[in-house]
Amino acid sequence: DVHLVESGGGLVKPGESLRLSCVASGFTFISYSMNWVRQSPGRGLEWVSSISSGSDNLKYADSVKGRFTISRDNDKNSLFLQMDSLRAEDTAVYYCARRRSDITGWYEFDNWGQGTLVTVSS
């Protein structure tokens, strides 16, 4: 079974930093692109960032570009999201999600973690 377990969430003040982690198991991590998707309390889903299997292709939502950095360690089956200059509007549950297939142009998420809550408040 595929398992994705996020950690690192918490309560921080505006302007502070946080690093999220996601540990994967049950599949060949190095073969999959990975992603972060967030969901604000009571709101819908927002894609945040994506990283290719070899870390050579990174993408970010405009709302986090320049503040968030996605990375991965294939030796440790781990995905990371470094979040700097946090704002109140970054408050959300952050999900780690696996891209279903590396077929060009197909970018749906077939496995998700349970999420980690990030709260940005003074």
Place this chain on the structure above:
Amino acid sequence: EVVMAQSPATLSASPGEGATLSCRASQSVGSKLAWYQQKFGQAPRLLIYGASTRATGIPARFSGSGSGTEFTLTISGLQSEDFAVYYCQQYNRWPLTFGGGTKVEIK
């Protein structure tokens, strides 16, 4: 960016009834559309990709159709476990975008 609009916001139905959920894209996304189900306190679950292909393990009562800008998720014979929020997502263009969701509630 491609804006995804879902309707209705809330759909009330009884177990055993059918449900039809709509998703409209602000520009053509071809067949690059997925549907997800999210139950309270849980992560989303992939139901449909490529507009009409059921994901692994998804029951046949879930079906997707459409292309371009108009898409439909049909649930034939609602079961108790189907009452949840459903989201569509386009992946034809970056940034990837989701609709605002349709809540399917028990009438």
